[in-house]
Amino acid sequence: MAVVHRSVLPIRSQEDIVRVRQATRESAVAQGFSLVDQTKIVTAASELARNTLDYGGGGEVEITRLSDPPRRGVRLVFTDKGPGIADVGQALADGFTSGRGLGLGLGGARRLSNEFSIESRVGEGTQVTIARWR
């Protein structure tokens, strides 16, 4: 599996979330994703970027274009040094929110991706990785 392109964007403001969506779409387009696949990964990116900002206190995302012939993919790694998630299972459950959201973002991002993993330590931070392939 080869890395075709890699970039890192900060997530510190609303504008950054917009940029993350734009950069994700750009990568999905460059990898030849269909409109549906583009929309899926961009929406997942939007959810995870907002969680990084709202709950993780800000952080960054690494966007990687991957080549694994004949597959082509986009991988996103969101990292924050926030409070972490004590109960990941609960956070993933639909409808659970500690804020005022719908509680669908994390589970939704998982359903919108082909690969999903989450690593979180209380007091240290959270890292969510997703990938989508065409």
Added chain:
Amino acid sequence: MTPATGRTLRKILAQYQKELLGDWLQTQLAASTLRPDLMRENELREQSRELLALLQSAAQNGNLEQTDGPEWAGIREFLARLSRSRAQQGFSSAETATFVFSLKQPLFTRLRTEFAQDAQGLADEMWIANNVLDRLGLYTTEMYLKGREEVIQRQQREMMELSTPVVQLWENILALPLIGTLDSERTQVVMESLLQKIVDTGASIAIIDITGVPTVDTLVAQHLLKTVAAARLMGADCIISGIRPQIAQTIVHLGVNLSDVTTKASLADAFSIALKRTQAKLPPQMGTTS
């Protein structure tokens, strides 16, 4: 330029990285340009450490007189990112460039120690170090200005996008064509102006058209659902139009429940449904059909 030039600079960067970082941080923390209100100390420490490490590796492999070469790509990328984030954090361009320039002092001090006996050697190496940091500082300023421009452009675009007017399509029928990013605070304002217009006109149906909204995520969905609920309390039904196939699929994957809301693919479809509904509500002698 003889091959030996820059050798001591390279050596210092490689051997004294920890000491340089310590000295540099001390200088920065003591400087009057420090902005503890905008940035935490550990973030400054992290950025300083990264810049030094990148500078060291670029200097080791690259030409010290051409900071636009491929060996310098990493440090340029880092500086571009740094300037953009500082622009957003509210640093001035001078403060941002000072971050790079302030490395001169600790670096020169080290050079002076190394060349205690050799004035010419010191002058040569200082000249090189000075040029490198000047070029990197100028690059930072350039990137800072570019970042600022982007922010301003975005803000302008966003303002335009979200000043979308509520239009009266027909008697009792309002339309709100939304265009652009929906997750900013102004969304609230747009939605409120729709509710106000419902009150003012006594409209019974409001069509919210999201054809121009590129991404519908949970936050956008939540805004829409809230508006629909509030409109309902005021006696108006909402129709959401502009749900393209890819958006419909994404909404289903997210698990957002729009089953209580009438949705249509296009504004035209929504309008014809709205017409039927409002006519049905007219007194019989005023209706055109049935």
